[in-house]
Amino acid sequence: MGAGKSTIGRLLSHELKLRFVDSDKVIEERAGADIPWIFDVEGETGFRDREAHIIDQLSEEDNQVLATGGGAVLRAENRSNLQGRGTVVYLQASVAQQLERTARDKNRPLLQTPDPEAVLNTLMEQRHPLYLQVADIVIDTERRNPKAVVTDIMTELRAQQIVK
Template identity: 85%
Template sequence: MGAGKSTIGRLLSQELKLNFVDSDKVIEERAGADIPWIFDVEGEDGFRNREANMIDLLSAEDGQVLATGGGAVLRPENRSNLQGRGTVVYLKASVEQQLERTARDKNRPLLQTPDPKAVLTELMELRHPLYVQVADIVVETDRRNPKAVVADIIADLREKQIVK
């Protein structure tokens, strides 16, 4: 959350001349409702079911940069689909950076709490090992210009001979 997935994903897709797809946006479009509403009505498990179905569908497509929600790694099938079907980039951001970037965002159901820093800390402890497990590339995003992050990703992709 707040690592820059949408911003960096869009820029990366432009540089690579690929389509950009945000799985959360596609979920919202298909549901006809925003993610906070889905969480309210179906709970987190209902949302995660929708997310797993969407990642299965989207990760099977070629020619795109796919941004997923931060919790997508919680499900083994998502980790398997992402890792087996593409190159996974972990945009690593500190809890402090995440807090700063999400402070005024009301579209984050997990952070609608009196202590969002505690929630982000707990989420990081749970998710970080999973991000590292599936990532082909890890890039720090704290206090960095998105274009510099994209340049690092492209350099890593070239080094791994994934792109020219």
């Protein structure tokens, strides 16, 4: 959360000349409601069910850069689909950086709490090992310009002979 998935994903898709898809946006479009509303009505489990369905569909498609929500790695089926169907880039950011980047964002239901830092620390403890498990490439986004991050991703993609 707040690592730059959407911003960097858009820039990377432009660099690769591929379309950009944000799974959270697709969920909202298909539900006809925003993510906070889905969380309120269906709870996190309902949202994660929708997310798994969408990731299964989207990860079958080629020629795209897919940005997923930060919690997508929580489900084994998502990890398997992402890892088996594409190249996974983990954009790593510290909790302090995430807190700074998400401070005013009301579209993040898990952070609508008196202590968002504690929530982010807990999420990092749960998710970081899972991100590492599925990642083909790990890139630090801490206090970095998104274009520099994309340059690093492209360097890694070339080094792994994923792109020319």
